[in-house]
Structures are given as C-alpha cells and as structure tokens.
Amino acid sequence: MKPKILFTSEAVSEGHPDKICDQIADAILDECLAHDQNSRTAVEVLVTNQKVIIAGEVTSSYTPDYKKIARNILNRIGYHDAKNGIDADTCDIEVLVKTQSQDIALGVNSSYDTASLGAGDQGIMFGYASIETENLMPLPIVMAHKLVRVATNYRHEHPSCHLCPDMKSQVTVDYSSDNSRIDTVVFSSQHDENISIEDLRELITKEIIMPVAESFGMNKDFKVFINPTGRFVIGGPAGDTGVTGRKIIVDT
Template sequence: MADTWLFTSESVSEGHPDKVCDRISDTILDAYLREAPDSRVAVEALATTNHVTVAGEVRGPDSVLRSVEELVREAIRDIGYSQLGFDWKDVEIVNRLHAQSGDIAQGVDEGDKGEEGAGDQGIMFGYACRETDELMPAPIQFAHRILRLMAEDRKAGRRPEFGPDAKSQVTLKYEGGKPVGIDAVVVSTQHDEDVTQERVRELVEGYLAAALPEGWQVPADRLLVNPTGRFVLGGPEGDAGLTGRKIIVDTYGGAAPHGGGAFSGKDPTKVDRSAAYAARYLAKNVVAAGLAERCQIQLAYAIGVPEPVAVYVETFGTGKVGEAELGSKLREMVRLTPRGIRERLDLLNPIYARTAAYGHFGRAAQEDGGFAWERTDLAADLAREFGHSVAAE
C-alpha cells in the first residue's frame, strides 16, 4: 500500500428514502419484540410519493400486525415528513406481511444439538481500528457526525430551514496509515424553498466546525454544499426508497468488507444482523485490549446450524499475538451461536429503531441494551490472557 492516500465514506440522514424504509422496518421489529421477545420478524419496506408498502415474514402477536399502519405513520412523523408528496398523516400504506416459512422456522427453532440454528447462511464482518475514540474508521464516523448534529437541531426546532433528507461525504488524507486531515467534504441537505444557497452553505460550515477535529479545516474549494444548487424536493417524494440499500453506510463506510446482508427489519435469529454485531464486538475488544491497531473478524454460518462454520481473524500486521490463537480464544470466551450472541448482547430488547440511521457501529452502549455490541467488557480479560495491559480508549 502507498504511504499516502485519500479515502472517502458517505452517510445519509434518517430522512433519506432508503433510511425511511429502514426506520419503518425496525420500528415494526421493535413492536414485535416489545410484545413477544421470541417473535420472528423479517420486514421490508418500499416508500415512494405518498405511498409505503410493507412486506415480509413474521411470527408473533396479531395485535402488532393490526397496528402496522399506526407504527408506519409514527415513524414517518418522527423523522419529520409532512410535505405535500409525503405526509405522515395521509400517506397510503399497504401491509403485505405474512407468516414465516415453516421450512425456515424448523431449522431455526430446532437446529442441531438442541440449540437454535442460524436463520440463514452467510458471512459477516466486524472491524475496529484506532482512528477515532470510538475505534471506528474516521471518514464514516465524521460523515455520520455531521448529519446527526444537523438532524438534532432540525428536530429541536433550531434549524427549521432544513428538511429531513440529507447526505454527507468525507474524504480524508492518510499518511503512514493514519488520517492526518481533510481533503474534501460534500453535504447535500433538503431545505425550504426560500432559503438561499449561500445561507445553506453558511449553516453547513458551522456543523463542519462542530463535527470535525479541531484544526482540521476544509479547503474552501473542496467544500461542496448542495452541488446542484437546489434541494427542495426530497425524501420518498423525490426518489423511491427500499429497506437495506445502505449497508455500507450502516457499517464501516467501505473501510472493511461487507458480507452483503442488510440489518434493518430482521430479528436477532437472523445472523445477518446478530453475527455482524458480534463480529464488531469481538474486533472492538481486541483493539481495546491493545492486541492490535486494526482488527477484522469474519464469521460464517449455515442455515439451521448453531455454531459458525468458520471464524477468521485479520490484524493487518498490527497484531501482538497470533491470529489463529486469538481466534480460538475468542471462540472460547464468547458463544457465537445465535442464542449465545443474543444473550451476550441483550438482543431481544426493542432497541432497533434507533440503529436505523447514523450507523450501527461507533455509538455509545446504552443502559437498556442498545448498542451493547459497542461494550469493551472483554478487553481486560483478553489483555490478561495474552499478557498485555488494556489500551486506553
């Protein structure tokens, strides 16, 4: 790899059409888990002008199925859509949810050795590095931060000029494997019709100052704000959305591989979601323990089989212990079956709607179990096992 390079990641706001669908899917999932934690849920959504279709497979209380329309409207209202072509009050909602396949349920519920099997085959990746305090790649973390700050002010009424739909893109300069500065930033945000391009840029500049490290200035000619010159029509009114189309935004911004499975709308028997969380948890604890500067974990599963068929650890030449030895120890310390992951990370709680925007990783672990995969409670034991002191986060 060259000693210097540029790397770019993007984020999108909760009002982006695809993220609207992710939020709807996870809101319905939370409703099922709140009523019955053993529910099986795989919900997809499509959103377009004045229309939402919800489809997928569920097994859980009929009361939730009857409340889908109310749940969808509440999610859209909370995001902030009340515009002519997409209004939470009168958007058309079509519910096409149906019962889970018996063939899938059989493998998941029974599995082998008396334990639940994985809900599908697939590969999942987790990643952590020392580029930020959150042990996340810096470009995606900064891109999320810009939009999250803008959304907080919009929803609090401090920036009524902004609409819900927005995107950001951050390009960083790297030297010797570490980010050293900003090369370019792109921000596009929906805005009121009477707000000038100059005013939008002025407001965005304030959020960049708050979101980026002190002293990291964006060159004036490398800051692009609403490059088309106008962004009034946004959200599903302007572009259709689908659940699960922003999987790179959801994870590491392209800095690590992705297994291809989306997260939103899936209950934690689906290893697309739960095992990706477990892989992040393991990778983050390896880095927090001081055992590597960068760590990538790959897990692989077969449908109906509880244990992963493979666990692979990569530390990119930064590891202080052997990768095979580290992988074996991680498997000893954490049971990587779907049930083991759920129990370790409290994944049966209704915690998922909050994950639907601004990334599933690099967030603070919460008391109710939200973002539990961000905990570093394994780090001390890992460091002790391999004779290293825990690195300061």
C-alpha cells in the first residue's frame, strides 16, 4: 500500500501575541528607515497582560516614538479592551532601547565603503518555490495564510461577529497522488462570551474555511477541527505571552 505523503503548515493572525510583537518591531524599523535610510534596528518586543516591553539596539539619526508606535499597532489590530487581551490606550509600555554595540557594528559599518554588505546576526529560513500556487509558495502555507487573512477581514468588517483578534490556522495537504487534496484544516479563533461553540463553528466553516477551499478549487471532503479544545475567550496577551521571532517559520 502506498504511504500517505502529508505536508502541514500553520499561520497566525495579526492578533496572535507573537505576531503583535513582530508587527511592533517591524513598525519601529519602518519608522526609522523613513527618516534615515541607514538606520539599523535589532528590536525585541514582549507582550503580556496589559504590558509591552520594547528592548534592543537601534542605530539611527532619528529617534522614534516607541510607545506611540506600539499603541498604534495595537489599536489597528483591534485590542481596545483589556478583557480581550490588552488595551492599546491603557496598557503599560516599557522601553529599554540602546545603541548598537561598537564591536558588532564593525562588520556593518565597514561595509559602507565596499561592494559587500556585512551582517550583525544570522538566521535560518525554510521554504521552497512551487508551481502549485500563483505566488510560487507551497499550497499549505498559502492556504493557511489566506484562512487567517479572510477571518481577520471578516472580523474587521463585522464588528459584532463575536470573533476576537487572536487566531491560528493549520492546513494539511495530501500529496499521495498526482492530484493534491486538502486532508485537514484546523482553525482556532478567540471569541467573546456571547456565542456558543456550535454557532462559532458554523460561522467559521461557512464564512471562512469553505470559501477559502473553494477559491483554490480544492476538494470539500476534508477533516475540519474548529476550536478543538472548545472555549477560547481568554486570548491575546492575556492568555499567552508573545515574543518577537517565534513565528518566523510562519512567514517563510
């Protein structure tokens, strides 16, 4: 019997604690580069219940308003109530940013006068190009991203839909035959207390999972698990501490 060949990828929404941190760190870099194209940032962010810590090293002629940037990101995501994880306007923000070490900067500073660009750190990425999607990314990660993107857009467009910012998707595709098929979709979404798990699962299936599967022209007879543990009211930074860099593989 031919063994099954399964490949699984996950994605998280803008409201996932780790992704909140990534967005704040990215926004700080963007702000610095907008004022000084030679800016270098190595910023780490931690979020927990009603608390944001911004630390790291920044080398730039411009000093950004770190607290304002963090609050803008939280507001854009939709964190307006501490009960949903964190309140953008009232949370405590601590900034512990310093300039880059002169020793580490040596490799980068010297590269300004050469054709090569040095680096102050390294990283490992995973991914491959594939012709199965228009953007040449593997199907499971593309579908996982689209699921949380569609869900996030639905949440913003329907404020009373009971969905909250913290979400995660996981897609498993079966490559055992020439025609790939969706094997399993797992979707977890934070929600308020005013919706039953049955209604939540019906909403996510009808408005998010099935439309996304149909948009790829895929099979509909796959396994679906929505909030498999049941209740997910306590979410965001109130439910799980977030840190930059823990979701790098989600974006590759």
